[in-house]
Amino acid sequence: MSDSKSKPRRAGIPRMALEAAMTPAASDPVRRAMWLDALEQQLRPCIPPALSPHCRLANVAGERIVFLVDSPVWKAKLRLAAPELLNAARSIGLTVTEVTVKITTAPLQAGRPARSTEKPVSEVARKALAAALASLTQPPSLDRGTTPGSHRDGEEDNP
Template identity: 55%
Template sequence: MTGSGSRDSLPQAALEALLADPAGDPLRRALWLDALDLRLRPCLPPELAAHVRLANVAPGGKLVFLADAPVWTAKLRLAAAEVLDAARSVGLDATVLTVKTTAVPLIDKPSRVERTVKPMSTASRDALRAALDSLQDPDSAEPGERS
């Protein structure tokens, strides 16, 4: 490494380095498919969106989806016209929809699911405090009683 201070001499993050290399093409495609799935999912009926995922955009305008059960495969095939219209609205030349059933459950990435932490209730906080106090003072007759 030289002390010239140029951008080339600075270490790159692993992802940036991979994406800059032609070897990163499969990763770039996977990221593109994931982003496309996120754009198409709101266009699906809500009960269906949780059970299907875009798997590929194949040559000839073929959209390939995965469904986690045969019932969702059938329901997505029934909604094919709407899905193809939605795909065209985001710039794809979609003409065919294929759905395959997978034996592996489709699970959203944790980053897609926002978890909210609810504050502990006063009753829960008091009960926890009493339990902790009882562990700290084994001679106390009343576990929740403080000295």
């Protein structure tokens, strides 16, 4: 048998997820993500309002600040705003000289439900649709005595 012992379990209240994530073993990526989020909140006012929902700060790597956008149109518009973003980043203490913009297919606003443009169907519309569907599925009844262009009892049209 080996002399190694397993670590005893700590009894007590379970730690909150953030506390567990902030332990020294896991803190660096979490702290960096929190720093990038705070940095994005500081830079967001410098982004043109029409562009803001279509872009997100992705990283700061050396002298380069990286943004993600959701289409090539927004990439071009963000590149036009690059000088203002660089000035804002320098004013908060970053030593960046370049803005890189990358296009992503993933949604940029995670957690926000997409706004539905569909309107609920009214009861009147629902009944009209059901009646139209029923008329399509029922064969025309022949007991009414006429077909288009004919009359009952063999009568003919007299002009």
